[in-house]
Amino acid sequence: MASILPFNRKAGTVFDDRITEIMGEAFDSACKELHDSGQPSIVYEVIARRIIDATRIGERDPVRLRDVGLAAFGRQDDGKQAS
Secondary structure, eight states: OGGGHHHHHHHTOOOOHHHHHHHHHHHHHHHHHTTTSSOOHHHHHHHHHHHHHHHHTTOOOHHHHHHHHHHTTTBOTTSOBOO
């Protein structure tokens, strides 16, 4: 969960602990799908921003939030590249 907190602070948003935990779960899962290493920092920022924006408009499902984060990179919900 802690890995999304710096992005959340940078965005100037505040969510309760439960929602922050859901966002953190989604962010960590999305990063894991990208094999979580060797990615430029902008990749993590884009994922976090998309998750935060989706959360702002009411999304609370961690799987859908993960998919929203990955959609910017042409990823499907099964982690495969879209064709």
